Amino acid sequence: MPELPDVESYKRYMDATCLHQQIKTVHVRERRILKDVSPSRLRSTLGGRCFLSTVRWGKYLFVETDDRNWLMLHFGMTGFLKYFKNEEKSGPHARLIITFRNGYHLAYVCQRLLGKVRLVNSVDDFTGSNLGPDALAVNFRDFKKIIGKSRGGIKSTLMNQKYMAGIGNIYSDEILFQSAVHPKMQGCKLNDRQIKRIYHNMRKVLKRAIERRADLDKLPRSYLLPHRQRGNSCPRCSSALRGEKIGGRTAYFCPRCQNEKI
DNA sequence: ACGTGCTCCTGTGTGC
DNA sequence: TGCACACAGGAGCACG
Numbered sequence: 001m002p003e004l005p006d007v008e009s010y011k012r013y014m015d016a017t018c019l020h021q022q023i024k025t026v027h028v029r030e031r032r033i034l035k036d037v038s039p040s041r042l043r044s045t046l047g048g049r050c051f052l053s054t055v056r057w058g059k060y061l062f063v064e065t066d067d068r069n070w071l072m073l074h075f076g077m078t079g080f081l082k083y084f085k086n087e088e089k090s091g092p093h094a095r096l097i098i099t100f101r102n103g104y105h106l107a108y109v110c111q112r113l114l115g116k117v118r119l120v121n122s123v124d125d126f127t128g129s130n131l132g133p134d135a136l137a138v139n140f141r142d143f144k145k146i147i148g149k150s151r152g153g154i155k156s157t158l159m160n161q162k163y164m165a166g167i168g169n170i171y172s173d174e175i176l177f178q179s180a181v182h183p184k185m186q187g188c189k190l191n192d193r194q195i196k197r198i199y200h201n202m203r204k205v206l207k208r209a210i211e212r213r214a215d216l217d218k219l220p221r222s223y224l225l226p227h228r229q230r231g232n233s234c235p236r237c238s239s240a241l242r243g244e245k246i247g248g249r250t251a252y253f254c255p256r257c258q259n260e261k262i
Numbered sequence: 263a264c265g266t267g268c269t270c271c272t273g274t275g276t277g278c
Numbered sequence: 279t280g281c282a283c284a285c286a287g288g289a290g291c292a293c294g
Contacts, residue, residue, distance in 0.1 A: 001287070032271090059288075077287045078272085093272095112271045114288060152264055161289075169287065248267075249287065 002075035004166030005209035011056045017083040021100040030095040035118040058165020076114025082107045135166035150187030156247040169249040177224035182258045183251045
């Protein structure tokens with residue numbers, strides 16, 4: 001479930017806790033989270049180094065070491081970071097534990113093991129061939145180009161990380177709800193006004209969610225997300241919300257407010 | 263170039 | 279009560 005706003009709060013959390021401290025040990029508890037790197041290479045790359053900076057691109061977090069290596073963290077749907085002092089509090093799902101010289105630990109926690117940890121040469125090296133522009137960094141001209149040439153449903157397009165990085169199932173529902181656009185509407189059939197609306201709402205929703213630290217319960221009641229459950233009704237018109245499989249995910253939308261012809 | 267369906271994975275919730 | 283199964287969903291893959 002970690003989408004752009006969640007990962008942005010992980011970045012800020014990491015910036016506030018883990019930078020400029022020497023790494024003492026690296027403990028891989030579950031090697032299935034490692035991608036293209038062995039536990040021993042991860043240990044030797046990170047051991048004795050410090051984290052210098054972090055970069056978020058879409059749902060990915062890149063962490064730079066003081067000798068210019070990059071640790072890449074992806075959180076799947078259940079991943080998050082936890083910085084703590086008492087190692088016994090790491091919990092059963094801590095898959096990777098980095099211990100600093102100051103005695104504190106950073107755990108990469110991932111219950112369902114859908115996340116991935118790897119080493120990359122640089123941010124561009126990875127994003128260049130795998131990810132589109134970050135959803136909060138893309139300008140309107142490029143956004144319009146991406147949406148305008150897409151023949152797929154707009155929800156799938158917004159969620160396609162190669163087109164644009166950062167939006168998943170949850171926030172795409174909110175963006176389309178606020179834009180009053182049906183999730184199956186083809187991108188290339190949207191008019192200028194609709195594309196502008198979606199762009200504006202995408203930025204608004206993501207920024208608001210970041211302010212609330214991606215806590216869905218703290219979003220305004222006028223948003224779809226606090227009501228995004230089977231059997232609930234639209235906060236705007238009180239119609240029953242519809243849950244429908246779109247692109248393998250369950251999309252929630254209001255059939256009345258988002259009723260434009262498909 | 264699109265949608266579909268499968269895989270990975272585990273904890274929770276539902277139906278028989 | 280207990281078992282079987284569906285579901286949650288990010289991403290990568292094969293297929294048509």
